[in-house]
Amino acid sequence: MNAENLYIEGGCYCGEIKYQIRLPVKWCAHCHCTQCRHTQGAPLVTWFGVDKSQFKLLCGEASLNWFASSESAKRAHCKTCGTPLFFMGEQWANEVHITRESTQQDIQLMPSVHVFYDRHVNYLTIDDKLLKKGGTNGFTILN
Numbered sequence: 846m847n848a849e850n851l852y853i854e855g856g857c858y859c860g861e862i863k864y865q866i867r868l869p870v871k872w873c874a875h876c877h878c879t880q881c882r883h884t885q886g887a888p889l890v891t892w893f894g895v896d897k898s899q900f901k902l903l904c905g906e907a908s909l910n911w912f913a914s915s916e917s918a919k920r921a922h923c924k925t926c927g928t929p930l931f932f933m934g935e936q937w938a939n940e941v942h943i944t945r946e947s948t949q950q951d952i953q954l955m956p957s958v959h960v961f962y963d964r965h966v967n968y969l970t971i972d973d974k975l976l977k978k979g980g981t982n983g984f985t986i987l988n
């Protein structure tokens with residue numbers, strides 16, 4: 846990996862918020878949970894995760910709106926354009942989760958799994974060979 850590929854940048858649609866990630870990302874996954882779907886208005890949300898130490902907010906802190914999406918997790922979006930950006934939860938205390946589509950750059954890792962798959966919507970056909978997880982905690986292997 847050469848130096849220029851060590852970092853990627855992303856941000857919100859209007860450009861007020863920009864972040865930088867130091868590669869490699871730890872994981873990339875499609876999430877079908879109710880909270881992801883409803884808060885982002887989408888049938889599923891693709892996330893990637895990094896350690897907090899790999900994440901840096903470059904600009905836009907004042908535009909970042911954090912809200913509690915459950916008792917143990919919070920999510921952030923841009924106040925101006927609404928782009929969903931980040932998730933932080935007690936279950937992954939040392940990680941920042943970032944929406945895959947908030948960067949147009951190559952994160953150098955493809956999604957490897959569907960989580961909360963048994964809650965998936967019935968109007969989207971998913972026909973891949975990826976691992977499917979679900980159950981009460983969303984992370985029990987289904988297939």
Ligand SMILES: [Zn+2]
Pocket residue numbers: 857858859860861862923924925926927928
């Ligand atoms: Zn924005």
Ligand SMILES: [Zn+2]
Pocket residue numbers: 876877878879880881882961
């Ligand atoms: Zn989710």
